[in-house]
Amino acid sequence: MSASVKTRSGLVTSLALATALGSVLAAGVAAPAAAADKEKCFGVSMKGANDCAAGPGTTCAGTAVRDYQGNAWKLVPAGTCTETESPTSPTGHGQLEAFEEKS
Secondary structure, eight states: OOHHHHHHHHHHHHHHHHHHHHHHHHHHHHHHHHHHTEEEEETOOOTTOOSBOOOTTOOSTTOOOSTTOTTOEEEEETTOGGGSBOTTSTTSBOBSSOOOOOO
């Protein structure tokens, strides 16, 4: 293999790595910015569609065992949680903290 082919091969590899690293870093910066305009809203997710935290014995996202589960949350646009319907909530709307569901 000639020196110029090795140099080009090394350059292509370096560019590919730089592009991949740049993509990862850009995604890491965009995620917190997107989360800043969202809030956790308990009691509004559907069965199996929560974003995280579905109480003891669950792992995370998608583990809500019933609709409007009081200890499971979904990310919603900031400022809309307490206006979102939740039939199990004491107020009838989503809550910013986990709650005990009404019967």
